[in-house]
Amino acid sequence: MKLASFRKKSPWILHYNAGGCNGCDIEILACLAPKYDIERFGMINTGNPKQSDILLVTGPVTKRSRERLVEIYDQMPEPKVVISCGACASTGGVFRGMYNCEGGIDQFIPVDVYVCGCGTRPEQIIDGVVQALGILEKKTKELEESVRLSKKPVQEGRQLNRRNIADEIKPLVS
Amino acid sequence: MYSFIAGIFILPVIVSGLLLFLPSKAAKILVIFSAVVLSAISVYLFIQVDQPFYFSVPHYINEIVAGADILLLLYFGFVAIRKKSLLVGVMTVLQLGGLLYLLKILPPAESMQFMVDKLSAAMFMLINIISGIIAIYSLRYIEEEDCSSFRKKYFMSIMFWFIAVMNMIVSSDNLEYFFLFFELTTLASFLFIGFRKDQESVGNAITALWMNQIGGLAILVAIFFIHYNGYGEATFSNLLTHGSATGILLPLAFMSIAALIKGAQMPFSKWLLGAMVAPTPVSALLHSSTMVKIAPFIILRLSPVIKDTPVATVIIALTGFVFVAAAVVSLSQDNLKRILAHSTIGLLALMIMMAAIATPVTIIASLVLILFHGISKCMLFLNAGVLERVFHLKQTSDMDKLGEVGPYTSLAVTIGFMSLLLPPFGAFVGKWLSYLTLGAFLQEQRVFGALVIVFVAIGGAVFSLLYFKVMGTLISRTGNNDHIEFEHTGKIYKTIINLLMVMIVLCMVGLPYLLTHLFSPVAADLVGSHIPIVTEGWNYYIGAMKLPMVPLLVAFFLLPVTIVAAMFVQFKKVDRAKEYMCGEKINYSFSSFYFTTDKAAPYFSTVGILFFIALIAVALI
C-alpha cells in the first residue's frame, strides 16, 4: 500500500478569504456543522498552512490580499491542491474589473478545481473537495511554482530556501 | 596537614598583598597559579580529613583577634561618620559595646580555636575552586572597568582577601574568631559593593553593611547567652554537646538570625539585591561560593542541636515562605542579574530549610544544592558579565536578538538555567531529594509538613515559569541563517565558561560517585552516624530514599545533549519556510508575559519581619 493513498483519507483544509463578501465562507463553515459534517471524511479545518493539504480560497483577490495569498500558498508543503470557491475566486465575479480587485485567484496561484456559484452550496463544495482529492492523490512532492512570481526559491547546499518567494508580487491592475 | 591548612589560610592573604604591587602581567600569572594551587590544596585536604581536626593558634593571636575586632569596628564607625549613616553608627556602637563587655567577662580562650572537619573541607573545595575560577575571569573583566589601574589591582586584592576570610570562617570553631571573620566578610562585601563609588553603589554598600552588622550583633548576643547559661566556652563543638540543655534555644536562635541575614532571607534580602551594582564577578562571588553560603553552613554546623526544636520549625516556615515569595517577586524582574539574585534567595531558602530539617537525607540534599547551585550560579553570573561587556545587554527583554548574534552565550545561559531546573542536573537532584524527604518530614510533622510541601511545590513551579520566560527570549532566532557560528567573546571568557560547563556535566555524570564519596561522608560526619548508600541493581538507596539512576542517565541524553545538539543539527534536503504570520510580512517584536508581582514585595518583607520576631519569641518561651 502506497502512502499516497492515504492523502485522500485525511485532507486537511486551509480556508482563506481573499476579500469576498463572506457568503461562501459561511457555506464552508456549514460544511463542518452537523448537517454536512465533512469531518466524517477525515477533513479538518486547520487554519494553518503548514499542516494543510487543500487551500480553499473565496473572494476576488484584492490588492491587499494578493501577497498574503501567495505567501500562504507557498507555506503549504507539497503535494497540495487549490480549490477556488465561488464565482469571485474563480473569475472575479461581480467584483471583476473593480479598481481594487485583481479578479480570480488563478492569476497568482495554480488552481486545480473551480467551484461555481454565488455563494457556493455546501454540496458543491463537498463535490469540489472530493474532486480535488483525486487530483491530490496523483500529485507529486515536486515544488509547484506560483504564477507571476518575482522571486524563485533559492537552493542553498541541499536545502531549498523558500522564505522570500512571495516578496513583491507585481499587481495586475495599476 | 597542619601546614596545608595554614597554607590555605595564608596563601590567599599573601597573594592579596602581592596583588596590590605587582604589575599586571605578573599579577595574571600569580592569580592563575594561586587559584590552581588553592584548588589542589582544598581537594587534597578533603581527601585527607577523616576525623575532625582541631588545632589552636598561639596565645598572642587571641589578643590580635580582639584588637582586629576593635579596629574593624572603629573603621565601621569611621564609615558611619563619613557617610553620615545613622544605622551603621548605631549598629557599630552596639557591636563595640557588646564586644568590649564580652572581652571583659569572658575568660581567655583555652581550647582549640580552629576545627577542620569534612564539612569545612567540602566548603574549602567549593570556595577555592569556584572563587579561583571567578578570580581568573575577573582578570579580564576588570581590565575593561573604567577606573584607575591601582583600583583594578585593589579589586583583585580584595577578591583573594575574601577567599582567605572564607577559608578561615568555615574552619573556625571559636565563636569569637567566627565573629571576626563574619565581620571581615561583611567588610569585604562592603568594599566590593561600593567599588564603583557612584551614589547608588555607596548607598547599597551602606545597606549591606548595616544589615550584616545585625548578623554580627546576633553572634555577639549568642556568645553572651552561651556564657550566661554557663555552657563553658563559646565554641561550635561546645554548643553541640549541650543539645538538651535549658536555654539552648536562645543562642541557637541568634546564630540562626546571623545565618538568615547572611543568607539574605526575606526582610534582609535587600542587601543581596543591592549588591548588583558592583562589577559582575562580585555578584558571582557573593552568590555562588562565598558570603551567602555561610548561611546554610551555619545551619548545617548547628543541625544536630537545632533539629526538632521550635527554632527549626520557625526557620523551616520562614524559608518555605521565602522560597515562594522570592519566586513570585522575581517574575516581575527584567534585569538578568536581579532575576538571578532572586533565584539565589529562593534556592538558599531551600538549602537552609533542608539543613534545618536535619535528617541524614535532607543534609545530603542541602549539600547537593550548595555545591551544584554554586557551579550553576557562578556560570550564570559570569555569563551575565559577558553579556554586559561583550554585548552590552543587561535587561532580558533586550536579549531577543542574542540567539543570532551570540548563540554561544545564549546556549551557555540556557544550560545554566536548565541546570537549576530540570533532570538530570545536580540542582534538580537536590530539589528532588528535597521533595522525597519532605514526604518523610510530613509523616512526622503533619499539618506543618503539608504546608511546607505546598510552598515548595508552588515556588518550584513559579521558578520554572521564570526560567522559561528568560530562556525563551534568549534562544529565539529567525530561520534566515540555519548555520550557526559561535561568536568570539574573548579567550579568558570562553575558557572559563567552557570549564564551568564541563564541570556541570562532570558533576552530573559523576553524581553517583559524588554521592558516595563527597556528600555522604560529610553528612555522616554531621549526623554522627554512617549513612548507608547502597547500590541495588540500578537504584541507589540513601537511607530509605530510592534514587533510580537509569532515568537520570537517560535524561542526561535527553536534555543537555538535546540543547547542545540543537545548535549543530542540520536537516538536509529540507525546505526552509517562513514563519506563519497570517501571510503578513511585518516584523513583530516579541516579548513574554509581564508580571507586576513586585508590588507584593513590601508585604513579603513585613511577613519576614514577623517570622524573625517569632524566631526570638519561640526561643524566649
Added chain:
Amino acid sequence: MNNLLIPVLLIILAPFIGGLVYGFERIVKARMQRRIGPPLLQPFYDFLKLADKRRMIVHSAHAFFGIMHFVSLWFAVGVLLMGGDLILVVFLHLLSSSLMILAGYSTRSIFSHLGANRTAMTLLAYEPVLILIAVSIYLVTGSFDVSSVYKMDQPLLYKLPLAFIALLLILPIKMKKSPFDVAEAHQEVVGGVELEFSGIFFEAVYTAKWLDYVFCYTLVYMFAGSNVLLGIGLMVFTFLYLNALDNSSARVNYRQMLRFSLGVACSLAFINLLIHSIF
C-alpha cells in the same frame, strides 16, 4: 518476568494505544454534537499522510526540539508505566514540555511565542497539583513509586477522593481541552507551539499528543490501585467527563485558568493531604 511483560508491551504500544483513544475520542465528540465523526483509525491515516508530505521547516533546531519532545515524553510515559518514582515522572514530563516550550520560543513566530508563553503558564497551573498528589500517594503507601500503589489492598481512590477530583480538574489543562485550552486555542493562536511544525516533523508533535493521553489515563488508572475493574471504570468515566466538558464549555483566559487551578484544584489536593495526614 511475566509482570514485566505487560508494562513493556504497553510502553512499546503506547503511541498506538494513544492514537486509538484519540480516534475514539473524535468519534465520541462528534456523536455528542450529533455528527457522525471520522473513522476510528483516522489519526493513523493522518499520521501516514503527514509522512508523505514535502519536508519543510523553519530552522533545524526548532524541528529537532519537536522530535526530542516526543522522545522524552515517551520516556516519561515509560517510567510511569514501569512503576517508577512519581516525582521523577512529573519532572520528566516537565522536561518534555520544556523542550516543546523551547521549540516554541526558538522561532521568530508570533503565534509560537504566544503558545509557548501560555504553555509555560499551564505548567505553573498543573505542576504543583501533581506534586501534591504524588506526596499524598507517598503518605498513603510510604513510597513514591507508582508500583507501590498497585500493591495496596485498597484502591487509592477511597483514601484520596479529593486528590482524584483535583486530578480531574487539572486534566483538561494538561490535555489542552476546553475550557482550559488557552495553550493550543486553534481559533486564537492557531495551535500555539505546534504551529510551525509541518509534515513529518509535525508527526512527532502529533503523536506526542497521543502519548499524553496514555500518560493522563495512566494517572487516572493509578487511583484504582490493584482493582482492574474500578480502574477501567474510572478511565471510562474520565473519558466521558473530559469530552462532555470539552463540548459544553467555552475557553477561559489564562488568568482565570491559573486562579482556578491554584485556587480550587491545589486547595483540594492540599485539604486531602491535610485530612489524611491528621487522621
